[in-house]
Amino acid sequence: MSPIYLGKLSEGDPLHGYLKHDIQPQISGECGSAGYRVFRLNGSNDVYLYENRDDGSKVVGKFFRSSRKKGIVKAASNLSREFANLCKMRDYGMTGYPHDVVRPLGCNYAMNALLVTECCEGELLSQVILDALQQGDYDKLYRKLTALAYFLATFHNRTVTGAGVDFNQDCSYMDSLIAKLCDILAIGGSEAQDLYGLRDQWRRTPRMWDDQRVLVHGDATPENFMFGHGLKVVTFDLERTKYADRVFDTGRIAGELKHFFMRATGNRHAADPFIGHFLWEYACHFPNRDSAFESISGRTPFYMGITLLRIARNNWIDNDYRRRLINEARECLVRR
Numbered sequence: 001m002s003p004i005y006l007g008k009l010s011e012g013d014p015l016h017g018y019l020k021h022d023i024q025p026q027i028s029g030e031c032g033s034a035g036y037r038v039f040r041l042n043g044s045n046d047v048y049l050y051e052n053r054d055d056g057s058k059v060v061g062k063f064f065r066s067s068r069k070k071g072i073v074k075a076a077s078n079l080s081r082e083f084a085n086l087c088k089m090r091d092y093g094m095t096g097y098p099h100d101v102v103r104p105l106g107c108n109y110a111m112n113a114l115l116v117t118e119c120c121e122g123e124l125l126s127q128v129i130l131d132a133l134q135q136g137d138y139d140k141l142y143r144k145l146t147a148l149a150y151f152l153a154t155f156h157n158r159t160v161t162g163a164g165v166d167f168n169q170d171c172s173y174m175d176s177l178i179a180k181l182c183d184i185l186a187i188g189g190s191e192a193q194d195l196y197g198l199r200d201q202w203r204r205t206p207r208m209w210d211d212q213r214v215l216v217h218g219d220a221t222p223e224n225f226m227f228g229h230g231l232k233v234v235t236f237d238l239e240r241t242k243y244a245d246r247v248f249d250t251g252r253i254a255g256e257l258k259h260f261f262m263r264a265t266g267n268r269h270a271a272d273p274f275i276g277h278f279l280w281e282y283a284c285h286f287p288n289r290d291s292a293f294e295s296i297s298g299r300t301p302f303y304m305g306i307t308l309l310r311i312a313r314n315n316w317i318d319n320d321y322r323r324r325l326i327n328e329a330r331e332c333l334v335r336r
Helices: 016-026 070-093 124-136 138-156 165-184 189-203 248-266 272-283 289-312 319-333
Strands: 006-010 036-041 046-052 056-063 100-103 103-107 116-119 214-216 223-229 232-236 243-244
Touching: 006 248, 006 289, 016 056, 016 116, 036 189, 046 223, 046 243, 070 100, 070 103, 070 116, 116 272, 124 138, 124 214, 124 223, 138 214, 138 223, 138 232, 138 248, 165 189, 189 289, 189 319, 248 272, 248 319, 272 289, 289 319
Parallel strands: 100 232
Antiparallel strands: 006 036, 036 046, 046 056, 056 116, 103 116, 214 243, 223 232
C-alpha cells in the first residue's frame, strides 16, 4: 500500500521538536530548520513516515500505544523489546549490503511509546509476489527468494545457541490459533480435536526436536522484507523476535507463498516450485546441502500448516476462502 499523505506536522507538536533535535542530527549532523510532511504507512501498529521538507530525508515512526492499543505497560514493553532486538541483530553484523536490519534512531516512551527508525527504500516481498502473479515476472520472484533465503540463513546461523529446540512452544502457539478459530466459529469442536491430534503426532516426531535454537524474525511475512539491488535484503518489525526452530521463519514464508498463489489462482499447488526453490537456496548455506534440505523440508509442513491457520483467523478473510485455508492447513499437517 502506498503512503497516504496526511499533512504537515505542526511545529507546536512535541513530536516536531523530538524529530528535529533528537533524530535529525543522527541523519544530517545538525538540527537545521526542519519541517515535516506526514504519511500514514500500513502496519499492525500506527506507523507513519516523516519527511523533512528541507532535505528530503525520511524516518519511520511506530507508535506502540494508540486508540486501538491502549495498554501503557504492554506498549512500553513491546517498544523496549523491538528496540533491543534491532540493536542486537545489528550487533550480529546485519548491517549494510547484503543483509540489513533497519537502524533504530530513538525511542520515546512519553510519546505513546514511539520507536523511530531510518526509512529504507526498496520493494516489498509482497509486491514481488504480486508482480509474479499479475505480470508473470517469475524470474524476479525466484531471484528475490534466493536473496531472502541467504538473508534468513545468515540471520539464523549467526545466532545459533547450542541449545535444543523446544517444540512445545510451537505446539502451544498452534493451540492459540485453534482456540481463536473456535472463537470465531470457523471450526467446531470435532475439527479442533482433529487438529490437536495432528499436533500431537508432530510432537512425537523426533526431527521436530533435533535442531538447535536460533533467533528467528518471528513475523516473517511478505510485508516485513524489502529488496534492493542484487542480494540486498532489509528487514524491520522485530517485535516478535525470539529463540525457536529456524523453520518457524522459513515455514512461514512457505505458507505465505502458498496463500498468495492459492488465493490468486485457485490452485493449491501453484506455489510449490517457488517454495521448493526457496528451501533449496536456504539449504545451500550449510556444509551438507542435501541433508540440510531434507531436515528443513521434513519440518516445513507443520509450520506451513500453522501459518495457514494464522491467516485464516483474520477478519478480512471471507468465509469460503477461510475454509479453503483451514482445509489446506490440515493437508499440510497430515504430511509428516
